[in-house]
């Protein structure tokens with residue numbers, strides 16, 4: 832896995848380093864820590880940066896905390912809503928931590 836997409840609405844948060852994690856399902860759990868991935872928008876495939884994968888950590892929906900929400904630049908309520916919309920009925924998730932490659 833050497834690329835990832837994000838919804839366009841998160842682009843500025845990623846580029847300003849306010850967003851430092853993403854939470855995905857098992858289909859995106861195979862990113863290798865320390866590897867560099869190309870990042871583009873989900874909507875139109877426009878490349879906008881590279882990220883270095885820091886870690887991939889399993890988590891269940893019920894274990895999400897304010898710390899995760901802060902790393903997503905959201906409230907916990909917002910984060911839970913976003914994840915429920917994208918991954919309805921997916922209890923097993925993965926926290927992918929990343930840093931911006933400059």
Ligand SMILES: CC(=O)Nc1ccn([C@@H]2O[C@H](CO)[C@@H](O)[C@H]2O)c(=O)n1
Pocket residue numbers: 836837838841852853854855873903913914917
């Ligand atoms: C195709 C596909 O699944 N794309 C996704 C999936 C998730 N996310 C974001 O990751 C965080 C936690 O899920 C939230 O900020 C989500 O909006 C995203 O931008 N794009």
